[in-house]
Amino acid sequence: MAVLPINQAEEKIIETVERNPVVVIIGETGSGKSTQLSQILHRKGYTKSGIVAVTQPRRVAAVSVARRVAHELDVPVGEEVGYSIRFEDRTSERTRIKYLTDGVLLRESLSNPELHQYSVIILDEAHERSLNTDILLGLMKRLVKMRSSNLKVLITSATLDGEKVSRFFSNCPILTVPGKLFPVEIVYSRERPTSYIESSLKTALDIHVREPEGDVLIFMTGQDDIEKLVKALEERVQSLEEGSCMDAVILPLHGSLPPEMQVRVFSPSPPNCRRFIVATNIAETSLTVDGVVYVIDSGYVKQRQYNPSSGMYSLDVVQISRVQANQRAGRAGRTCPGKCYRLYPSFVYREEFPEVTVPEIQRSSLAGSVLYLKSLDLPDIDILKFDFLDPPSRESLEDALKQLYLVDAIDENGSITDIGRTMAELPLEPSLSRTLMEANEFGCLSQALTVAAMLSAETTLLPGQSKGTEKKRKHAPSNLPDGSGWGDHIQLLQVFENWDRMDYDPRWCKDNDLQVRGMMFIKDVRKQLSQIMQKIAKGPLDVQANQRWKETQQDYRSLRRALCVGYANQLAERMIHHNGYRTVGYKSQLVQVHPSSVLKTDENGMLPNYVVYHELIATTRPFMRSVCGVEMQWVTHILKKLEKLDIDKLSGGIKPSNERSNREEPLDLQKKDSDAVKAPDDSDSRIRAARDRFLARKGKK
DNA sequence: GAGCACTGC
Numbered sequence: 029m030a031v032l033p034i035n036q037a038e039e040k041i042i043e044t045v046e047r048n049p050v051v052v053i054i055g056e057t058g059s060g061k062s063t064q065l066s067q068i069l070h071r072k073g074y075t076k077s078g079i080v081a082v083t084q085p086r087r088v089a090a091v092s093v094a095r096r097v098a099h100e101l102d103v104p105v106g107e108e109v110g111y112s113i114r115f116e117d118r119t120s121e122r123t124r125i126k127y128l129t130d131g132v133l134l135r136e137s138l139s140n141p142e143l144h145q146y147s148v149i150i151l152d153e154a155h156e157r158s159l160n161t162d163i164l165l166g167l168m169k170r171l172v173k174m175r176s177s178n179l180k181v182l183i184t185s186a187t188l189d190g191e192k193v194s195r196f197f198s199n200c201p202i203l204t205v206p207g208k209l210f211p212v213e214i215v216y217s218r219e220r221p222t223s224y225i226e227s228s229l230k231t232a233l234d235i236h237v238r239e240p241e242g243d244v245l246i247f248m249t250g251q252d253d254i255e256k257l258v259k260a261l262e263e264r265v266q267s268l269e270e271g272s273c274m275d276a277v278i279l280p281l282h283g284s285l286p287p288e289m290q291v292r293v294f295s296p297s298p299p300n301c302r303r304f305i306v307a308t309n310i311a312e313t314s315l316t317v318d319g320v321v322y323v324i325d326s327g328y329v330k331q332r333q334y335n336p337s338s339g340m341y342s343l344d345v346v347q348i349s350r351v352q353a354n355q356r357a358g359r360a361g362r363t364c365p366g367k368c369y370r371l372y373p374s375f376v377y378r379e380e381f382p383e384v385t386v387p388e389i390q391r392s393s394l395a396g397s398v399l400y401l402k403s404l405d406l407p408d409i410d411i412l413k414f415d416f417l418d419p420p421s422r423e424s425l426e427d428a429l430k431q432l433y434l435v436d437a438i439d440e441n442g443s444i445t446d447i448g449r450t451m452a453e454l455p456l457e458p459s460l461s462r463t464l465m466e467a468n469e470f471g472c473l474s475q476a477l478t479v480a481a482m483l484s485a486e487t488t489l490l491p492g493q494s495k496g497t498e499k500k501r502k503h504a505p506s507n508l509p510d511g512s513g514w515g516d517h518i519q520l521l522q523v524f525e526n527w528d529r530m531d532y533d534p535r536w537c538k539d540n541d542l543q544v545r546g547m548m549f550i551k552d553v554r555k556q557l558s559q560i561m562q563k564i565a566k567g568p569l570d571v572q573a574n575q576r577w578k579e580t581q582q583d584y585r586s587l588r589r590a591l592c593v594g595y596a597n598q599l600a601e602r603m604i605h606h607n608g609y610r611t612v613g614y615k616s617q618l619v620q621v622h623p624s625s626v627l628k629t630d631e632n633g634m635l636p637n638y639v640v641y642h643e644l645i646a647t648t649r650p651f652m653r654s655v656c657g658v659e660m661q662w663v664t665h666i667l668k669k670l671e672k673l674d675i676d677k678l679s680g681g682i683k684p685s686n687e688r689s690n691r692e693e694p695l696d697l698q699k700k701d702s703d704a705v706k707a708p709d710d711s712d713s714r715i716r717a718a719r720d721r722f723l724a725r726k727g728k729k
Numbered sequence: 730g731a732g733c734a735c736t737g738c
Contacts, residue, residue: 086736114738131738160737250734283735308734330734343733388736396738455738484738556738623730648731 032060033206034068041065041203042072049172050181050200052190056207057358061184062093062152063100066125069148069180075124077178078147083130085158086314087113094118094127114455115552130160134400137167138452141404148180154193155185155351156313157387157418163397165417169197170406187351189384196417210361212323216374224326225253227371229260232304235322235369236265237273242321242366243303245311247356249330249345254280254306261304274300281307281315287545293317312355316362323360323368325353327376333391336427339598339614340644341393349385353377387418394420394428395458395597399437402444403452410680411442429678431597434613434669435462442678450564454557456480459642463594464561470586473561474571475521479587481554482520483642483654485546508540513628515639515656517591518584524550528573592658595640596666600652607635609652611644613670619644622651638663 034041034055044051055061066080074080084090094111103109110119111127119126128136130151137143149168154161168181183193190202221227228246235244248254258280265276281293296319297303305317309329329348334341348356353370360366370377389397398411406414412425432438435458437448444452451461460480467476509526511519523540527547530536534544558571592599600609600619607629611617621627621635622645629635636657643653 129737131736135738156736158736252732284733310735312735314735332734345734553738620730622732624732645733647733651731 032064033058033208034060034064037203037205038068041068044201044203045069045180045182048201049176049179050168050183050197052193052197052200052202053182053184053205054187054190054202055184055205056186056209057362058208059205060208061205062089063096065150065182065184066097066127066148067101070125074148074180076147079123079145080125080148080150081133081143081146082125082127082150082152083133083161083164084127085130085153085156085161087129088314089153090127090129091116094125097125097127115556130158130164133164134160135455138400138403142175143171143179147178148182150182150184152184153186154183155187155189157385157389159388159392159397162387162389162417163401165193165196166415167404169415172197186355187384189351193417209358210363210365212357212361212366212368214357215367215369216377217369217371219373220376221371224248224328224371225257225260228257228324228326229264231324231369231371232261233264233268235324236276236302236304237268239322239367241274241300241302242364243297243305243317243319244322244324245317245320245359246304246306246324247311247326247329248306248308249326249328250308251280251282251284254282254308257306261306274302276302276304278304278306281305281311281317283308283310286543290315309352311359312352317359318363320359320362321364321366323356323366325356325368325370327353327370327372327381331391333386334393334424336393336421336424337615338617338644339393339427339611340617340646340650342646347381349382350377351384353381389416390418390420390424393431394424395431398425398428399432399444399448399452399458402432402438403449405444412679426675426679430613430673430675432458433673433678434597434666435459435594436596437462438678440672440674440677442680453564454560456484456557459594459598460484461594462596463590464557466593467587467590468561468565468569470590471570472586472590473569474573475584475587476590477554477557477561477571478521478524478573479517479591480557481550482524483517484553485549510628511626512584513626513657514584514588515627516625516642516654517656518587519626520654521584521587524554525573588656588658589662591656592640592662592666595642595656596669598641598644599658599663599666600639600641600655602635602637602639607633609635609639612667617644617650619650619652621655622653624653625655627655627657 053061066082069080084093090111090113094109095105098105098109101109106118106120107122109125110123112119112132113129114132143149151161151164172179172181185193194200194202232244232246248257258278261278277297279293281290293305303319305311311317327348328345329352330343331346332341332343357368360368401411401414412422429438429442432448433440436445437451437458438444447465450465451458454461454464460483464473464476464480467473509519509522511522527536532551537544537547561571562569597613599612601612602609609619611619627635637660638658639655640658641652641655645651645653
């Protein structure tokens, strides 16, 4: 075994850990921190009093690092060294070193808040700042105070941002371990490109003609641009004079590519052939492509962000951070010295790029996380004052409280209810966990379990809709069910029921353009949810997928009613005379049913008066994705609750009077929300009525 | 009448 940089620092690490409850360790790629830290502590006897836990943000990483360590210690996986990820617990009573995803550790701390079984907790890759890591950071801060005598916490980061983490943990020491990357030469563009597809194309061809062998990794923002660039590159490479340079293979790489296409990047390039990999930021951290010597960095990334005042997500192309730019450049120096071409001038990097990426906790809806924290019953903790490394905005926390109140997870004073406690046990977002509980009352639990599982992995439906085949598919009627007109949740239910009737035959998935792996995952999720529901009910429940499909009434009334209760925080009301909707409970927004929806109009061409939606997403316009028609009489209860809603009471009765009135205006100005997608102002009813008439006329034409 | 980056329990 080669000696890694971290082993040379072993003594220093041990000494520092023994004297301090928390230590920050900065180690670049190749330092060996993920595999060696746990072993160093194991050798020093830290596994005698408990388990050494190492968290990872991703499942594959947890598994592969655990395997590696087990191999180095020459033990079988699952014995002294094990791992635990969702659906797969490979640990035993003998396990001393345990790798796990941060989500699993969060679940464990729900049933065992002090995490007694662990003597050391290592939060690895903390610089990625995943939502779960950020919550764990806050919990660790409390935990080291409670268990100061018998718990060590190590936080590792790949960037020099350790100062901030150190300050968060009362100025704990920072150790730096060198990495093992080769030098990467940075080449900046002289000016900003007018089109970065063009610019990438030109740079890629320059490399191909002038530079010695080595693969090229190009970072783009999304599938569309990737496909355009791949096509352009293929044409241009072919037109190059034969024999003037080596051959070329061009490979796209992004998340919606089927797995068999993704793994193509792992087979090495044939001799005398250069590979061009055109990728999203999936190649930044999740997938490591070997053989890359050149990186082309567009300087942009597509990022999802949540606007708490409208309840809407948007997917925006934004500038990357300097940390991200360096991470991308580092991909060129893994096997030998490399080169990184940045398609932007150096002053843009220095003066415009933010230092670090905005952490996920400041870009997401926090309903689920807030419910989780409430269910931990942390004494004397007001959720608005929870100690986050980077606190989310007050607005975002208040939005979470409002959502939780509407689904009965907290009462009007902001205290968690029995319903909320049960919801927190389920690994689902609040709307779906609430739906399951209500469905259990209405006798349609088995159907709701299916819907919840399907929505947990929704991307599996109709994959690989490439532009070429799309038109054909539109005309070829799909064999899949249509939700009986009630919308997408019902369709998802019917799809799974059909598969169940085929005894979960993988061929059926293929015949219907459904990804087999995705559907298997859904089956696992459904099973897990069923087990948790049975545990909560302390007895057997009817959870068979197809228990009563023959008798199912065509209107799925009970299920839709359960969905209406669960999605009380995601309700929309149709405008008079046309099929646009306004959101209820948020700053009123004009939204449309997404065109991919199977929701049907009635004989007059009208959609239901009320729908609940799974998600609001602003792309070219604001859309509701996955909708379900609900009945007026179920909605009145929600409207009454909205009237009673008092956000100050919900936040714990503290009126932050001055602070709040001072802050609200500037916050609105700063907000980078869907103002870009201009929804008409709905405040004036006369304007609204006029617009309704106008749109209705337009509709008739 | 549109098209979504990436994770995770």
